[in-house]
Amino acid sequence: xxxxxxxxxxxxxxxxxxxxxxxxxxxxxxxxxxxxxxxxxxxxxxxxxxxxxxxxxxxxxxxxxxxxxxxxxxxxxxxxx
Numbered sequence: 001x002x003x004x005x006x007x008x009x010x011x012x013x014x015x016x017x018x019x020x021x022x023x024x025x026x027x028x029x030x031x032x033x034x035x036x037x038x039x040x041x042x043x044x045x046x047x048x049x050x051x052x053x054x055x056x057x058x059x060x061x062x063x064x065x066x067x068x069x070x071x072x073x074x075x076x077x078x079x080x081x
Contacts, residue, residue: 003060005068012060023053 003011027049031042054061063069 005063005070008060009064012064015057015060020053023049 027046030049031037031045036042037045
């Protein structure tokens, strides 16, 4: 089932405002559990985790910056005089 544009937009906003900060806290906590790794290893872990969060959420963010495609369809279906 495909999500409507407005639903995807609201879900993306929720993910960015709530989910991403929570993910950052979880990533920092995870790295803190390991004894202080070397700086390059720590950087690699953070970069890897930075890309990892977007993989399952990519479909939500695709096309969010584009105009609402549902609005164009609604305009064409109006009453004709």
